[in-house]
Amino acid sequence: MVQADIGNGNGGAEMRPSGSRVRRLLERWRDDRGIWRRGTVLAACAVFIALLMILHAQIPNRIGNLGSLSETFLPWFGVFIPVLIAAALWRRSATALIAVLLPLVVWLNLFGGLLTGKSAASGGDLTVATHNVNADNPDPTGTAKAVAASGADVLALQELPAGQVETYERALADTYKYHSVQGTVGLWSKYPMSGTEPVDIRMGWTRAMRSTVATPDGEVAVYVAHMPSVRVKLHAGFTANQRDNSADELGEAIARESVGKVVLLGDLNGTMNDRSLNAVTSQMRSTQGAAGDGFGFSWPASFPMARIDQIMVKGVEPVSSWTLPRTDSDHLPIAASVSL
Numbered sequence: 394m395v396q397a398d399i400g401n402g403n404g405g406a407e408m409r410p411s412g413s414r415v416r417r418l419l420e421r422w423r424d425d426r427g428i429w430r431r432g433t434v435l436a437a438c439a440v441f442i443a444l445l446m447i448l449h450a451q452i453p454n455r456i457g458n459l460g461s462l463s464e465t466f467l468p469w470f471g472v473f474i475p476v477l478i479a480a481a482l483w484r485r486s487a488t489a490l491i492a493v494l495l496p497l498v499v500w501l502n503l504f505g506g507l508l509t510g511k512s513a514a515s516g517g518d519l520t521v522a523t524h525n526v527n528a529d530n531p532d533p534t535g536t537a538k539a540v541a542a543s544g545a546d547v548l549a550l551q552e553l554p555a556g557q558v559e560t561y562e563r564a565l566a567d568t569y570k571y572h573s574v575q576g577t578v579g580l581w582s583k584y585p586m587s588g589t590e591p592v593d594i595r596m597g598w599t600r601a602m603r604s605t606v607a608t609p610d611g612e613v614a615v616y617v618a619h620m621p622s623v624r625v626k627l628h629a630g631f632t633a634n635q636r637d638n639s640a641d642e643l644g645e646a647i648a649r650e651s652v653g654k655v656v657l658l659g660d661l662n663g664t665m666n667d668r669s670l671n672a673v674t675s676q677m678r679s680t681q682g683a684a685g686d687g688f689g690f691s692w693p694a695s696f697p698m699a700r701i702d703q704i705m706v707k708g709v710e711p712v713s714s715w716t717l718p719r720t721d722s723d724h725l726p727i728a729a730s731v732s733l
Contacts (some may be wrong), residue, residue, distance in 0.1 A: 401554040405713035432486025439477050439489065450668060458631035464666040465631075465699055468507075468688060471500045502652065510686035512713035517730030519611045520572025522717065523549040523658035523704060524726035525619065526561075526714050528577075533557045536720040541581075541604035543717050543728050547606055548581040549658035575602035578617045578659070584608050592646050594639035596621065601643060601659075605652060610733040613709070614652035618643055618659035621714060636662050637669040647707070654733060662701050676699035677705035680729035685714035691725040704729040 435567040446454070447465055452460035452643035466723040474497050481489035526536050539621045540548060541564075548569065553561060558574050566571065567579035576599025577662060585607045592601035620643075621635040640661070647655060663677050681689040681700060686708045690697030697716075702724055704714065710732040 415701045424726065427733065428485060428487045430488075431664050432484045432489030432654070435477060435480050435484065435489035435675055436492035438473075438514060439492040439496050442470055442473050442477075443499045446496065449666070452670070458633050458669070461633055461637075461667050461669045462625065464632035464665050464668060466700075467664075467666045469698070470496070471504065474500060495515065495568060499639045500719070503727070504688075507682070507685070507688050511684050512670075512686050512715065516732065517712035518733040519547065519608055519613065519656075520725060520728060520730045521547045521549075521615075521656055521658060523617070523660075523702060524720070525551045525660040525702060525722060526553065526719075526720070528554045528557075529551045530557075530721050531561045532721045536565045536722060537561050539720050540717060540726045541565055541568045543726070545660075545728055546583045546608070547645060547656075548617060549615070549617040550579045550581075551577065551617065551660045553577050553579055553599075561585040563599035575599045575617075578619055579601055580604055580615060580617050582604045582606050582615075584645040592616065592643065594616070594618065594620070594642045594646075595635075595641060600639075601646075603646070603650075608733065611654065612652055613654045613733065614650050616643070616647060616655065616657045616659070617663055618657065618661065620660065620662040623662050630685060633663070640670045645717060646678060647673065653708045656731065657703065657705040657707075660701060661703050664699055664701060665703070673705070676712065677707045680704045680706060680711040680714040680731065682725075683714075684711035684729070689714065689716055689727065691716060691727055692723070694719050694723050695723050697725060700728050706731055709733060 449464055452463055454460040469538060477493045481493060499733040516519055522540055522543050524540050530536055553574060565581050565653055569583055571586045572581040573586060573589045586604045591599040591603035592603055594601045603616045606613050606615050620639050623633040625631055661670060665674055665682060689700050691700050691702040704727060712732050714729040715726055719725055
């Protein structure tokens, strides 16, 4: 009979050094008198990042729209936290490790709610979707059919080139009985549409529209918008002034809306954190923030870093929100289910 020497076998021998190494590490840190003096620069960096996140609304926009730029990528400030933790451990600095707790707590307070899924497994009276299809899309038919396959009752498309409108109309005709294209934006619906008209957002051409959709659960005013593009330039900073003016106009139009239930679908070229979109975001809820899974970044499609495509509601309850599979556009399509 073969007997196993559990106490003196290799397994026990392998376990002891590991525990010994941890003990030696803790003893070395305990006996290290410089543990509180080292890492002051790292600690200062941690406090600085925390202050940037806490006081992001105080960063002025007068200089190159720096405030809006920082708010566009605000969730990514969290990337610095594990870097600081690793550096603090490498420097064996208790001061830095404690300081890193500050940006960690701030980040979790701002964005921790997005780490847990809030989408309901089912439910909702209306499914909506929106997609910036990209004017240079090489496969408009495939893109249209892909977003229609999401099961959306109402679908909004932006950046429709005049020469491709008929292609999108043919591709979506079997799924949607009603539709309207105004300028470079369009709305397709399974339910009757009325009161369809362009919305002036100070662009010089039509990039926004509204329509009343008669769903089985009542009328819903649906807005489609494509805000002006923004750029980051060394000599000019974050060039977002035209977008900001358009957002103000769109916000005023929504505020004047007589229908109580409102849905906004579109590419706003800005995030919910961006103060310059306050005319819109102050009176509407983001379906992603209320009922999404994760951050729901939609741009750029190759490596999404920001959610600049939005589904927002007013007088309507979000049930779930999600991103759709990538098409040949540089944006990801997004969808949401709402309760009326």
